Amino acid sequence: MAVPTGAPTGTPGGPPARSAAGDSFPGRGPRDDGSGEHGSRNDLARRRHVGPSSRRAWFLVGPTLVVLAIVIGYPIVRAVVMSLQKDPGLDPETGMFVEGGWAGFSNYTHWLLQQCPSPTGAMIACPPGTLGSQFWSAVGITLFFTVVTVTLEVGIGLWMAIIMGSSFTGRALLRAAVLIPWAIPTAVTAKLWYFIFAYDGIANTLFGTHILWTSDPWPARVAVVIADVWKTTPFMALLILAGLQMIPNDVYEAAKVDGAGAWQRFTQITLPLVKPALMVAILFRTMDALRMYDLPAILTGGNPATTTVSILVVEQVRQGFNSASALSTTTFLLIFAVAFVLVKFLGANAVRTQEVQRQGAK
Amino acid sequence: MAHRAPEPIAAAARRVAARKRFDAKNYRVYVGVVFILLWGLAPFYWMVVTAFRDPDYTFSTVPWPTHLTLENFQNALSTSSGNDFTQALINSMIIGGVTTAVALTIGIFTAYALARIAFRGKYVVVGIVLGASMFPVVALVTPLFQFFTNIGWIGSYQAMIIPNISFVLPLTIYTLTSFFSDLPWELEEAARIDGASRAQAFRLVMLPLAAPALFTTAILAFIATVNEYLLASQLSSDATEPVTVAIARFSGNDPHVVPYAAIMAAGTIVTVPLVIMVLLFQRRIVSGLTAGGVKS
Numbered sequence: 001m002a003v004p005t006g007a008p009t010g011t012p013g014g015p016p017a018r019s020a021a022g023d024s025f026p027g028r029g030p031r032d033d034g035s036g037e038h039g040s041r042n043d044l045a046r047r048r049h050v051g052p053s054s055r056r057a058w059f060l061v062g063p064t065l066v067v068l069a070i071v072i073g074y075p076i077v078r079a080v081v082m083s084l085q086k087d088p089g090l091d092p093e094t095g096m097f098v099e100g101g102w103a104g105f106s107n108y109t110h111w112l113l114q115q116c117p118s119p120t121g122a123m124i125a126c127p128p129g130t131l132g133s134q135f136w137s138a139v140g141i142t143l144f145f146t147v148v149t150v151t152l153e154v155g156i157g158l159w160m161a162i163i164m165g166s167s168f169t170g171r172a173l174l175r176a177a178v179l180i181p182w183a184i185p186t187a188v189t190a191k192l193w194y195f196i197f198a199y200d201g202i203a204n205t206l207f208g209t210h211i212l213w214t215s216d217p218w219p220a221r222v223a224v225v226i227a228d229v230w231k232t233t234p235f236m237a238l239l240i241l242a243g244l245q246m247i248p249n250d251v252y253e254a255a256k257v258d259g260a261g262a263w264q265r266f267t268q269i270t271l272p273l274v275k276p277a278l279m280v281a282i283l284f285r286t287m288d289a290l291r292m293y294d295l296p297a298i299l300t301g302g303n304p305a306t307t308t309v310s311i312l313v314v315e316q317v318r319q320g321f322n323s324a325s326a327l328s329t330t331t332f333l334l335i336f337a338v339a340f341v342l343v344k345f346l347g348a349n350a351v352r353t354q355e356v357q358r359q360g361a362k
Numbered sequence: 363m364a365h366r367a368p369e370p371i372a373a374a375a376r377r378v379a380a381r382k383r384f385d386a387k388n389y390r391v392y393v394g395v396v397f398i399l400l401w402g403l404a405p406f407y408w409m410v411v412t413a414f415r416d417p418d419y420t421f422s423t424v425p426w427p428t429h430l431t432l433e434n435f436q437n438a439l440s441t442s443s444g445n446d447f448t449q450a451l452i453n454s455m456i457i458g459g460v461t462t463a464v465a466l467t468i469g470i471f472t473a474y475a476l477a478r479i480a481f482r483g484k485y486v487v488v489g490i491v492l493g494a495s496m497f498p499v500v501a502l503v504t505p506l507f508q509f510f511t512n513i514g515w516i517g518s519y520q521a522m523i524i525p526n527i528s529f530v531l532p533l534t535i536y537t538l539t540s541f542f543s544d545l546p547w548e549l550e551e552a553a554r555i556d557g558a559s560r561a562q563a564f565r566l567v568m569l570p571l572a573a574p575a576l577f578t579t580a581i582l583a584f585i586a587t588v589n590e591y592l593l594a595s596q597l598s599s600d601a602t603e604p605v606t607v608a609i610a611r612f613s614g615n616d617p618h619v620v621p622y623a624a625i626m627a628a629g630t631i632v633t634v635p636l637v638i639m640v641l642l643f644q645r646r647i648v649s650g651l652t653a654g655g656v657k658s
Binding site: 054056057058060061063064065067068070071072074075076078079082159160163164166170172173174175176177178179180181182183184185186187188190191192193195196198200201202205206230233234235238239241242283284287290291293294297298309310313314316317321324325328329331332335339 | 391394395397398399401402403405406408409412421423468469471472474475476479481482483484487490491494495496497498499500501502503504505506507508509524525527528531535585588589591592595596605606607609610612620622625626629632633636637639640641644645647648651652
């Protein structure tokens with residue numbers, strides 16, 4: 001890749017950077033130039049100060065939309081279609097192998113009502129231990145993880161951000177320390193905490209306990225929460241810190257002059273002014289937490305007590321595509337519903353906040 | 363001019379007041395600083411210490427390095443127990459490198475449009491990109507798994523690279539758009555007046571100025587790609603699995619004994635380059651993260 005090699009010397013106008021950056025997309029520029037200005041060169045020349053045309057913008061945005069349509073849009077449509085088909089298997093009435101066919105919403109009711117076909121063909125409650133019996137418990141565990149981790153991350157992150165904002169010595173060191181949990185891949189994080197939470201591991205030694213952290217239900221959940229909070233809180237702290245630094249110091253000075261105490265300054269100035277940034281961070285973190293997969297899957301190795309909806313989908317994939325599609329579509333709708341509620345009721349309108357802040361920053 | 367006069371006096375008064383508060387307030391800040399340092403460094407430190415410690419002493423609780431050995435690293439890289447960590451490192455470099463390059467190339471154009479052009483439907487594009495960034499990967503596993511099985515792509519690099527591109531594109535676009543908004547675009551206009559075409563003006567004048575932003579975005583995209591586990595665990599084969607999958611299913615000679623020390627060594631091999639990268643470019647990375655996060 002040409003871009004990284006060009007960057008260190010990429011001070012304004014540096015010739016090495018110029019050539020390196022130019023090489024990074026060979027041929028793109030000229031081709032782009034031609035098609036964008038073919039018909040409208042005169043037109044553009046006349047109103048050059050107005051900026052490029054709308055058509056040109058869509059041309060530039062096009063590749064992104066195509067990629068997203070192929071990799072996200074098409075599979076979603078396909079998943080919905082698949083979810084309405086039967087998985088191939090033995091027909092309970094005839095005992096013959098059947099290739100599937102139209103299933104209606106039976107794949108959905110299988111998950112939502114936790115109903116499985118019995119050997120006689122009637123629908124019965126899924127027996128314990130099967131994937132079909134785990135849907136609502138997986139939803140519950142996912143929501144539990146989401147609420148607990150996001151709450152802890154916001155609370156501790158806010159505190160960390162305030163500490164980082166008020167310490168002038170070793171700010172770079174703090175920032176580096178805080179970036180390390182973020183930089184470690186989640187799979188490695190999971191293995192690291194798997195080691196810390198081993199039976200003979202450092203956690204049991206430090207606390208003087210003999211807890212089976214990864215196999216007992218509640219310790220396993222606590223372990224996942226601790227590992228997730230460890231990894232993600234620093235990221236939260238950095239986002240909040242950026243929001244804090246946008247608050248002008250004069251506001252605090254004025255409040256001090258008016259006799260506001262530290263707690264009052266926090267609740268009356270810091271919280272309301274950092275709220276837009278905080279809401280966006282909460283929205284993003286909630287979406288992340290709802291799709292949590294890597295940590296519980298690796299840290300507790302398939303422990304049913306930490307089976308999130310994502311883990312359930314992955315376990316179902318190899319047991320029947322169509323049923324898995326119904327489950328993943330349900331998961332998608334669930335996450336979408338939570339995002340909708342968050343945006344509606346918390347006012348976490350990310351798009352608007354972004355525009356407002358961008359205009360403010362200009 | 364006159365209104366500036368009180369400034370030094372106020373500053374001096376503040377300094378005196380600050381000195382008075384020094385003990386109480388700074389004490390709390392220092393405790394916080396130590397706590398944050400321990401938070402970030404302690405688990406990582408423990409992984410590195412264990413990686414360099416004789417595997418017979420893996421559960422030793424001596425806090426400083428003891429029984430130094432490179433044996434764990436040999437075990438981590440050995441292929442005798444069905445692991446091939448060296449290959450996994452190469453795979454992660456391939457997947458991460460190609461994904462980053464393609465996502466950046468596509469993302470530059472979209473970010474340019476979003477940062478520079480006011481066009482109808484701009485908010486629709488912003489909304490789509492935002493929606494894609496929050497999209498649950500798991501909803502794609504089933505259709506992609508079936509689709510890639512049908513066309514024989516399971517275990518190929520492209521089966522991981524193509525979905526990964528769409529996952530890091532939103533991040534790339536947000537970070538770049540935010541950086542682009544802060545560039546001095548008058549220079550582009552100046553180049554246009556001097557006779558450069560729009561593409562020339564962007565490529566020859568603006569791109570060099572944006573190089574640090576591109577580099578930061580590339581780091582963020584690369585780290586995000588290397589981090590991906592869910593899809594890779596389903597779509598890769600033994601020969602193409604990235605480090606996340608390799609470390610998750612790392613096995614030892616004895617199936618009943620977890621090779622903790624070798625796993626910690628493998629984790630160290632993966633993490634140390636990333637950590638060095640983060641330490642070198644921390645200022646840029648933080649500005650990139652907050653540009654994509656706070657402003658988005």
